[in-house]
Amino acid sequence: MKNIYNYPLKTLNTFRVNGIVKRFVEIDTLDNVDYLFDEKLFKGKFLIIGEGSNMLFTGDFEGTIIRIATKGIKKIKETEEHVWLKVEAGETWEDFVNYCISNQYFGVENLIGIPGWVGSAPVQNIGAYGVEVKDVIEKVEGVFIANKEKFIFSSHDCKFGYRDSVFKNKFKNSVIITSVIFKLSKKEYYTLTYKALHDYLQNDSSTISLSAVAKAVLDIRNSKLPDIQKIGSAGSFFKNPIISPKKAEE
Incomplete structure (x- = not known):
């Protein structure tokens, strides 16, 4: 468990934006959930995060960031x-x-x-x-x-x-x-409806398997997105527009 004041934000977001959070609390067992309530952390400004992707800090966070880091x-x-x-x-x-x-x-x-x-x-x-x-x-x-x-x-x-x-x-x-x-x-099946993935595997001479599909997905992702470990980003966070069938035909 971590309970740290004036903690660097850079370690809590995949954009690696710098700044300071007033208090950072991370729990690694469910037994520690009560601590969050005992400390009345939800009475003030708070934010619950995971790895910190799909979010962008614009400065210091004047509150408590809580991370549930239980494993298993x-x-x-x-x-x-x-x-x-x-x-x-x-x-x-x-x-x-x-x-x-x-x-x-x-x-x-x-x-x-x-x-x-x-x-x-x-x-x-x-x-x-x-x-x-x-x-x-x-x-x-x-x-x-x-x-x-x-x-x-x-x-x-x-x-x-x-x-x-x-x-x-x-x-x-x-x-x-x-x-x-x-x-x-446990039964073998694959979802290959996405055109780029389907085409990649069609052109690949190896037998389709879980590992082959995963490799294809990673290769396609890496061709479009920067390595999040090298260049700060939120990953892919866009949403495709939803339109009517009639509009799509136009």
Whole structure:
């Protein structure tokens, strides 16, 4: 657990914008959640973050930044066709995707390379190359800030939309996400509807596999986006415009 005053912002955002946050609190076990309430951190100005992508600081933050850094991936259920994994909020998204690939679990390989932590994934309903995280989320677990009560939201409860969820609207700044339960396929299947990905694999002589799809996605991403470890950025955060079929035909 960390509890530090006058902490450098540069380490908390992928743009690596410099500045100072008045107080930084990071918890690495769920037992420490009570500390956030005991310290009355939600009574003043606060911000809950993950890795710090998809955000841009413009100066010092005169409040408390809270980061849920719990770790763990646990198999909680399994059938012949599916596996359910409970993943703690502080797991990096990249590590989770690589875990699934190494264990031959299908469903998130198209989402490799997206910066961030697992706890942030349902907030944005992250998506790329024909797949959205809502396609594999079974439940989201967390705590209501107003009363400290725990909640378990089904995928339906999350009201997922295009880069949207209930956590960006009704429950914005009102909950702490502690873990996400994913339902993944053990049966081989691939989503190759995204043209650039389909074309890449068509021209690749290797057999289609989880690793091959992941490599293709990373190669395509790297051809478009700078290396976030070398050049500060928020990753890919744009939204495609949504228009009517009639307008599209025009």
